[in-house]
Amino acid sequence: MCYILEKPNKKKSHFPFRLNILFFSVFLLFSILILRLGFVQIVYGENFKRDLERKEDITVSNPVPRGKMFDRDFKVVVDNIPKSAITFTNEGFTQKEMLGTAKKLAQLIDKNTDKVTLREKKDFWIMKHPKLADKKITQEEKALLANKKMTDKELYKLKVDRVTDAELQTLTANDLEVMAIYREFISGYKFTPQIVKNENVTDKEFAVVSENLQSLPGVETTTDWDRAYAFKDTLRSVLGKVTKSDEGLPAEQLDYFLARGYSRNDRVGKSQLEMQYEDVLHGYKSKVKNITDKTGSVIETQPVTDGKKGNDLVLTIDMELQMAVDKIIEDELWAAKRSPGTVLTDRAYVVLMDPHTGEVLAMSGKKIVKDPDTGIVEMMDDALGTFTTTYNVGSAVKGATILTGFKTGAISPGTVFDDTGLKIKDTPIKKSYAYLGRVNEIDALKKSSNVYMFHTAIRIGQGHYEYEKPLNFSNPKAFETIRNSFSSFGLGTRTGIDLPNEQTGFKGQSKLPGYLLDLVIGQYDTYSTMQLAQYVATIANGGNRMQPHVVKQIRHSAEDGEELGPVAQEMTPTVLNTIDVKKLWMTRVQTGFKKVMQEPGGTATKFFSDVKYSPAGKTGTAEAFYDGPLRSQFGKEPPPVMNLSLVSYAPSTNPEVAMAVIVPWAYQGKVDNRANLKIGRKVLDTYFQLRNK
Template structure:
């Protein structure tokens, strides 16, 4: 019987043959790809390059505590140019066409730019400015291209430049902007006073103006005009772009060089949230830089909104009060140096600043016109001798150091210390205790307190021999109230004040009555708030919360971040000590004999506070060069209300208020009117201050 053939080898052969055919087809396909289409694919791969562009968006708004818009964005018609790979010649052609359509400001065109432009416009004439022997030197490599260029620039005369027409200069102004920008970064050619006709004609001719666009730009709009504007801050212009001193910082965060950014105060302090999220567009180009297509990666989102703690209605009312009382005070004798006044209203329990106002009298040197300008920043940037308003801190320091107690009384007779001018109160006040010393504003009580803190003994016509550590004890204690240190307010450029020398040690007597170290009005507001709220130094805040931008322009977006009250420190005192200061401050304003009784006795809101008058030296704008410092008087006032449950704290400074003996009381008049304004607005009334307060 014959053997059957095994079918396995046949199947294996078929399998191998199939594999051979498949590999042959694969090799054939690879050959076609590499040999036939290889160059095409290579060109396709090499021709594309992605460039991501971040287009700016409008900044966030600023609103007051009642959600009234303070700073908004005003849309502007704008003509822009984006270099999408154009040559210099192509840009010049576009600039020439654009110059015939729009009027372009030429104020920033420099003579050097005009010379370069003349050379571009007149290349043959420019070549003739080079002498034959200079060309020979160039050929012999004894002169370089830059040397020939310098010679040409030097030899271009006014006659040459006069060949440039008005339109040529406009063309140059436009070309300079085009040529200064980075590739694919929009440059603003014009965004101020773009007429409807200019905007429409450019829009109709975009096909003839490659890279040009008729777009919408924006600018900051201030709803309350100049009110509070210095605190709101400034942004750079499109021509300024990023500030040179912070260029690396901004560039590392995705900004472009011509981005507008916060330049000062709130705009600067909150730049990160106000700037917004830029629109991202990917430009696909070939290797030569020619634009192939654009792709939107992500839509932009305007910046987040700041809700301020400021009440703009109250701010306006306080500014009006300052203006009225400042001009009225100028009618008093001895006020030639009086030029400013400052007010801060603060919630003592939260640190929120409701009002930060300041006005300064200035004189235009050309027109000789005298007018008031906003100086709200003077509340943090200027410091003064403030006088007796600090006596509350002196009394509480005396308690902490064991120098005085509730039974302490000092004879108010003047102190006569060896080699020292007589130290006294404004008149003899008997033998006051701490409460009476605050009410009557006894200097001598504070002098004796400082002597006790310094472990000294007062003896007629002898030296005090105080412990030098008395300076640190008192200043460190004052600092717990916010005097002489940064308050922590969310604004840059806050000044802490000047500290007098620690010698002779007897000068510490001036320190405890506010006539030695200098303090800002914001420090006074923090100090009186610390006393008003029970001993907690609160961080002052201008920004209450940050909100996400809303889709509906009329509504606020959700809260992105809020700022809860921040306690910086506790002054670490006993309640009974603080209560005695509260009582003394209440008597200042509500009891006959109190230094502010005449102005506040009729107030229905139960105020408490302390007045201050300080001998100072004028160093303001009217000082003649080389002239010695002029002695004058600073006026101040701190207060809060109601005295038993404070909801508002106030600080007022009127520097260089008067010379001589006629006190016009502007600090107290301003203070009474400001407190009235606050409580009237709270109660929904507009009643003026009681006439007896005048």
């Protein structure tokens, strides 16, 4: 029997087939992806690249309040008053969109139209009546434009010129209001907030605009600020001014500020302290980044930095003392005007300074002015004049003359001259106000001998005096020697005060010997009140010329709930130079100054002999020529007038205050109203009364 064995059936595997399908599918998908990527890169790559490049990151800076100013006792002098404001930021809107927003906003607020110009009215009429404006252009003119023989700008100018007054009369009050708002919209740069209204914004206006912001693209309600002055007009000319919101950056300093990251409509200090310390007071603006798409629309806003308001200034000025000095000057000026020969008298200046630190405690100037329109006469602040105007000051400079004589060897302590007047050929006799006998340098200061100073100057010039003979000098550098010495005290040079526009004074040009004699008695070159204060402070402290300054500290802005922030910078006393004199020489001059005010026969004794604070100083009277606002009434020859001055410090030992007073054009004729001494006495009395209080 035969068996046939059958082979079992082997099960067929489908795994390789499925794997192949998987590989093929992956291959196919990758092929499609690569083809798609290639298609995107080749066909649309340039377009996407251009779109990406057209996206912009634009940083917008938002202004912050300026720093405050305090006096030396931390009383607020200059502050910020918040006020409601409505702003507009052009985020890439079209002209049509901005005009539409302006129309909506005009329904919600009252906008002053006084600043809308004739040209702007014509532009608005053209925008409102485009078809009528087009009809003003002839076919010939349109052909010139088509043939590129006329530009769009030239064609538009023709439209503007052809808008008639009658057509402008059709603009309604609402149209002008829309125009006034629209002009604010377009007055700035893209993404730069513009003030639309910040004056007299009512609570109702602020609220209704805030409620409708969603329908007013680009419009925001915010808080603006104005400078506020706690002491009104006191020291205003020195505190300075800030540009208004519609002024922006000063044109003459535009490049300077733009290079430092300012926006064109930023408010900045434009004079004196506000300008001098702009970098300190301005602060750091908050910044946000606006990311725009290719159409210029903002698609995202990202904060960059938080704003920080400006740092504060603490001044060296004592505002209570400042106001008291202002009042004294006002009262004495009006009183002087009641004396004869005071038609030209219209101003006076006082500076009080710490002789050891240069801190200016008060700087006061007052000027009588007449309004040309109303004829009203009033007193105005002119503290600025303490360092921007200069005058002949007379004998007040004689302390510098004596010390110059010591330094050059022209005289020595105890040198005596006879006070007999000098008669130089072809020159009126040069003398003191009276014959004072034989005097040394101390009595020459006490009694104010001109002749003593003349002999000192002759010796410095290496000259020889003989009655009715010409006066010649063998030292050709006599003028230079004396002026260089005077400048070491601060006379005829910049004091270095931390304020702009300081004036150095006028230097006489002639080098004739007779003018050298005038120079040493303060009747040739001119000096400012600040220079006199620095000069007498140098004598008071024993020879250090201190740099005067009106800023004592810079402080970080205070946090919420705090009155003052921490000190950022302390202004330390600066010695500009030290007078190269022996201690004995300085003591002799200080003794002479003390006798001027305390010993019988001194030129100021009648006003100061009864005080307890032991003053020292020097009076001055100079015959000068009037150079004030009434000069045009006198033709080519202005009349001679007398300037009065006074320099002083007190106490005479260990002094704590130095003072300078100038009363220009104090009187004409022979009646001396002594305004310098009256002002000086009251000012020093007030200083010590306030100090003791």
